Amino acid sequence: MTLLAVAVGGRGLVDPDEPVLRADDEALLRGRAAFETVRVYGRKPYRLTEHLERLAQSAERIGLPAANVLELAELAAQAIGAADTGDASLRLFWTPGNGEGAPTALALVSSLPTHYDALRERGQRLIALRGVRAEEPWLLPGVKSTSYAVNMAAEAEARRQGSDDAVFVDREGVVLEGPTTNIWWRRERTLYTPALELGILAGVTRAAVLELASGLDYEVVEGTFPLADLAGADEAFTSSSVREVMPVTELDGEALGRGPAADELQAALRAEATLGQ
Ligand SMILES: Cc1ncc(COP(=O)(O)O)c(C=O)c1O
Numbered sequence: 001m002t003l004l005a006v007a008v009g010g011r012g013l014v015d016p017d018e019p020v021l022r023a024d025d026e027a028l029l030r031g032r033a034a035f036e037t038v039r040v041y042g043r044k045p046y047r048l049t050e051h052l053e054r055l056a057q058s059a060e061r062i063g064l065p066a067a068n069v070l071e072l073a074e075l076a077a078q079a080i081g082a083a084d085t086g087d088a089s090l091r092l093f094w095t096p097g098n099g100e101g102a103p104t105a106l107a108l109v110s111s112l113p114t115h116y117d118a119l120r121e122r123g124q125r126l127i128a129l130r131g132v133r134a135e136e137p138w139l140l141p142g143v144k145s146t147s148y149a150v151n152m153a154a155e156a157e158a159r160r161q162g163s164d165d166a167v168f169v170d171r172e173g174v175v176l177e178g179p180t181t182n183i184w185w186r187r188e189r190t191l192y193t194p195a196l197e198l199g200i201l202a203g204v205t206r207a208a209v210l211e212l213a214s215g216l217d218y219e220v221v222e223g224t225f226p227l228a229d230l231a232g233a234d235e236a237f238t239s240s241s242v243r244e245v246m247p248v249t250e251l252d253g254e255a256l257g258r259g260p261a262a263d264e265l266q267a268a269l270r271a272e273a274t275l276g277q
Pocket of ligand 1: 010037145177178179180182201206234239240241
């Protein structure tokens with residue numbers, strides 16, 4: 001992903017090579033900042049309102065000053081306008097600075113990773129890794145903060161073991177989510193996905209898939225499921241803003257079947273996101 005455009009609160013567009021944060025920004029010192037990653041289709045950020053709402057909630061839960069969502073939306077528009085592509089990834093940040101001055105809003109537009117279409121074609125290999133079930137409020141369930149080193153370490157461990165990505169399970173083997181994705185699987189006409197009560201992130205794409213699935217006549221069950229349910233599924237896939245709906249074809253070295261739901265939902269997601277373009 002190449003950084004194409006950057007807009008900063010109070011300053012507007014800046015050169016992407018220019019440093020924009022204080023050296024003592026809490027985002028750097030402690031990972032205390034809220035962020036969002038949004039997929040941009042034809043210069044339109046998909047479900048931006050939902051992303052801004054989640055960012056505002058994350059900021060509140062981390063204890064940051066209230067997020068200025070209007071400013072973030074304006075910066076997003078400026079950065080999208082300045083990038084030379086309509087299909088991109090938009091990242092929004094709300095950081096408290098050093099906690100004494102004003103917070104900083106940032107909008108970053110980057111090119112999309114180039115290998116996702118090939119990965120969608122082939123399907124992802126996942127491994128199950130023990131993760132944290134955020135059962136207490138101070139474990140920040142459902143919060144998207146810049147403390148993502150653990151998530152990135154899990155992804156790296158999956159790659160080290162020859163897989164593409166990880167899926168977290170708790171101590172009892174209950175399926176949670178991926179480091180940057182929500183997880184789904186299908187048995188016959190029913191789709192299953194872990195419930196938000198498990199402390200996972202309320203994915204914006206997850207919410208979109210929930211809506212689109214009923215339009216495609218799938219039943220959806222949200223709940224608490226053991227890993228064996230995922231392993232024994234007819235098909236499985238992940239959902240996330242930039243990777244969209246991505247089939248899973250292997251779990252812990254065992255093949256998983258391919259099926260129609262992932263392709264149908266990916267097509268429906270694209271159709272909704274690019275409506276009128
Ligand atoms: C931990 C986690 N779960 C799920 C998701 C998927 O969320 P969304 O569909 O809003 O991109 C993400 C996105 O980055 C994530 O970090």
